[in-house]
Amino acid sequence: MPIGRKGTFLLVVGLLVVVAVLAAILLRPYAVRVPLESAPTGSVVDHATYYDIDASYPTVTPLADSVGREADRAAITQMRSYVDEAVAEFKQEGNFDHLTPEDIHLMGFDQGRKETLRISYFSASSTPTVSYIFNLYVDTLGAHGNSTFHTFTYDLKSGAALGLEDLFVAHADYLGTLSRLSSARLPDILGNDSYDTSMVDMGTAPIEANFENFFLDGTSLVLLFPPYAVAPYSAGSQTLAIPVSELRTLLKPTYQ
Incomplete structure (x- = not known):
């Protein structure tokens, strides 16, 4: 039975849809089977x-x-080692196996108080990278607990662990640029109540340690500053997203 002009048209459209779907699946960059938000977690x-x-x-x-x-x-081994080392350091500094009765009373352990270590993480990705952002919170029963960040970023094509320097072309003044952009934008983020010129100047000085916690989210290079890094403890941690477009002359083409 002849298909007819309308039937032929529908058949062609159907084939084009199938081809488009297959192309989207086969050509998408670095396809993964396990979504980041549902990836298994160890503890x-x-x-x-x-x-x-x-x-x-x-x-x-x-x-x-x-x-x-x-x-x-x-x-996974690198990140698990970070967790294991943090746990070991927490226990060593707490000296829990060698506490005297005086220590126990002074710390309030005999009243049910406890020291705390919590390590959580979330993930972020861009087309060429995946990052894991760890937040470490420690409460040793002082005036208040404190938290810090530790980030791991990996190249999805090579598997290499990336430091901040690895994102930029050779000899680029990326630290000077990040320092300038951060110090210019943090005052608006912090506001008058939390802005401290000396803390921002020190925390955004062009040294690697000030910008070691970072990740790429597809549109921006995101910098993380823990409490006390650029502002008083009461201001909490700070997140600064710098659009990739503003770093285009410095970033390697792979990471733009």
């Missing part, structure tokens, strides 16, 4: 007499699909 949990520890870390990354299992295992 370190230790609730003892004098302390509580709750820490988490990823057990699968997109590197498993974009590069291979070896790169995935290397990234």
Whole structure:
């Protein structure tokens, strides 16, 4: 039975839709099987007499699909080592196995108080990278607890762990540029109540340590500043997103 002009048209349209869907699947960059938001998570949990520890870390990354299992295992090992080292340092500094009765009373442990270590993370991605942003919170029963960041960024094509310097072309004055942009924008973010010129100047000075916590989100290079880095503790941590378009002459083409 002849298909007819209308039937032929519908058949062609259907084939074009199928081709478009297949192309989108096959050509999308670095496709992954495990969505970041649902990736399995490992944990370190230790609730003892004098302390509580709750820490988490990823057990699968997109590197498993974009590069291979070896790169995935290397990234997981690196992040798990960070967690293990933080836990070991917390226990060592707490000296929990060698507390005297005087220590226990002075710290209020005999009244049910405990020191705390919490490590959580979230992930962020751009077309060429995936990042894991860890937040470490420690309360040693002082005036208040404190938190800090530690970020891990990986190239989705090579699997390499990336430092800030790796994002930029050779000899680029990226630290000077980040210092200038950060110091110019933080006053508006902090507001009059939290802005302190000396803290911002020190926390945005052009040295690597001031900008070591970062990630790419697809449109911006995001910089993270923990409490006390650029403002008083009461201001909390600060997040500054610098559009990639403003760094285009400095960034390697891969990371733009």
